[in-house]
Amino acid sequence: MSQMRALVVDDEPDLRELLDITLSRMGLDVDTAEDLASARRCLADRSDYALCLTDMRLPDGNGLTLIKEINRDHEQIPVAMITAFGKVEDAVTALKYGAFDFVSKPVDLEVLRNLVRTALKLRQDDAEKAAAEPAATVGKAPATEKPAAPEVLDDDEKSLLLQRLIGRSEAIKRVRQTIVKLARSQAPVFISGDSGTGKELAARLIHDLGPRSEEPFIAVNCGAIPSELMESEFFGHIKGSFTGADADKEGLFQAAQGGTLFLDEVADLPLPMQVKLLRVIQEKTVRPIGGRQELKIDVRILSASHKPLKPLVEDGSFRNDLYYRLNVIELHMPCLAERRGDIALLAGHFLDSIGEQWGEPPRTLGEDAIEALRQHNYSGNVRELVNILQRAVTLCEGDVITRDDLSLDQDAIPADGGIAERPEDRSLDDYIEDVERRILENALREARYNKTEAARQLGITFRSLRYKLKKYGID
Ligand SMILES: Nc1ncnc2c1ncn2[C@@H]1O[C@H](COP(=O)(O)OP(=O)(O)OP(=O)(O)O)[C@@H](O)[C@H]1O
Ligand SMILES: [Mg+2]
Known part of the structure; x- marks a missing residue:
């Protein structure tokens, strides 16, 4: 393959030069442009750029316009936005417009190099895809259903992975298509949907189909970590930093380095932890408890919750700024x-x-x-x-x-909430307790007596399940 080439669009000569040198050292040829017009000329001349980096504010317009145009006319070119320091809104907008990632000014070279490596992997995937056989079909139809039209997918491997998400309904087809697109982007994705709709499965697919697939995928159930341990779980700690810290411990962010961190049941994060998480996501660094140094992290964040976040933001139990940062793109799993x-x-x-x-x-x-x-x-x-x-x-x-x-009726809790009439000889409290006990027992059985799982299915925190089990003396 010939040398890969990048396009850098920025009106500040100093920054252009810095980016040029950095990318050249990574083995790329670099074209530079100082405004939209010359960027367009470069793109008209050649459409084989492996990466485009563009500033937001340009003398003759906005970098967002360029992102839009590239996504329309050169879909295969990954484009990233350079945003002004602290302008989270700009970064979010760029991601929504289809930028695969962003880097903020002053440009941190290590962050930039990570971003370039991801882009090059995307490009490499495309090249392999073009070399592979073009068409592949999904899932065989069982005898009871009429066969669907074969679906053409990117390549054998991807279609095989996507088959893990079973279904031929329009709703699931849309989900599969969205997942393929989201896999290319580095934007945070919030996955919504009721219990058991496949949110975690979707998160894994986004990871497995993307440029980070060779790196770790770490899933964490935010509702299952006791709040006093949370900071240490997420960011790690240094030996001796608190009673009980008898060895250095790596946090989840470090464990996910280079890969994806999936924050499951993110609505259960306590507010103080939300603040810390926001900081980490914005600054792309973590500091282990008791540590002196900030560690750079390169982690893609996916999150999910069966509870809609918006109402929680409105009632103040979920921070608006974190919501805004996690929910750059939403993927909804149909029930x-x-x-x-x-x-x-x-x-x-x-x-x-x-x-x-x-x-x-x-x-x-x-x-x-x-x-x-x-x-x-x-x-x-x-x-x-x-x-x-x-x-x-x-x-x-x-x-x-x-x-x-x-035995569908045995443990059916009707979806219409059609709870049987309260027997007259029972008080309301008594009756409700009885219903609650039955629901808890069913959930435990369904979760094969895994409490974390049962709590998840019930949409309550682990702590609250533990409390209820104690109350009813269920073991
Ligand atoms: N479309 C699907 N095709 C195949 N398996 C699926 C599909 N959707 C869900 N599953 C399976 O159903 C189970 C539940 O899925 P998953 O854990 O991803 O759901 P969830 O939305 O995260 O649930 P919860 O809200 O309870 O955490 C898993 O075993 C998963 O593999
Ligand atoms: Mg889940």
Whole structure:
């Protein structure tokens, strides 16, 4: 391959020169432009740039315009924005316009070099893609569904990965397409969606399909870390910095270095931690507890919550500035009720994999069972479907799972909140406690007695689950 080339657009000659030297040292050829007009001329001359870096304020217009044009006419060129110091809004806007990343002034050369390396990996992926066979198709149709038109995907490997997200509904197809785009960007993504809709799966795909795929993917459940340990978990600590710190400890940010940190259930972050996190995300450095030095970090942040964040921002329990920073792009995972057409396909897939995992021959679903699954109200979405099938496989005596094996009514908490009438001989408190106890027991069973998991399914914090279990004497 010939030498890779970058385009640097900035009206300050000093900065142009600094960027030119830095990129050249990384083995790139560099073209520079001092305004929009000359940048456009460069792009018209050659469209094989491996990277474009543009300033925001240019003499004849805004760098955002250039980002827009490049995304329209040269989609394959990763473009990053140079933003003024402290202008978080500008960085966010640039990411929303399709910049894959940003670097703020004064330019930190290490941050810049990380950014360039990511861009070059994107470019390399594209080159490999072009060399690979062009078309690939997704998922075979089961007998019960009519086959869908084959979907053309980027390359074999990517399509294989994307197949982990099962479904042929329009809603899921859109999610897959969005994931492919988000994987290229370095922008923070907030993944919304009800419990069990596949938020974590989506986060992994964004990581696995992107330029950081070879680096770590670290998932952390923000609701499961006791608040007094949080800072040390996230940023690490130095031996002796507090009682009990008997060795140096690496934080999650350091563990995710070069890769992705997935902040799951981010709505559960206590406010003081939100402040610290915001600082880290903005400054791209962490300081371990008791440490003297700030460590540079290069980590992409993905986050998720089954609770919508907006209302929490409004009632003051989630910081607006952090919300703004995490939610640069939102990916919404549709719930099963919005894509009932996918239920049979998902069920077939899970039955196969349960059989495989448990070393048993795969069961099939009877017509009545399929119909019942299609009708069921899933408060726990795909995760609940998996649980129902696991239970059914355990209960089922033959090869075919029947409606009865599914025992759907046993623990149904109707989605319409249709709780039975309160018996007259019971007080309201009594009755509510009873319902709560049943819900807790069901959740524990479904989570296979994993409390963290049960808390997650119930949408409550680990602490609050622990409290409730104690209250009801459930062990
Ligand atoms: N479209 C899908 N195709 C295949 N498997 C899926 C799909 N969606 C979800 N799953 C599976 O369902 C289970 C739940 O998914 P995941 O943990 O990603 O959901 P979540 O949205 O993070 O849930 P929660 O809000 O409870 O944390 C996982 O086993 C996941 O692999
Ligand atoms: Mg999750």
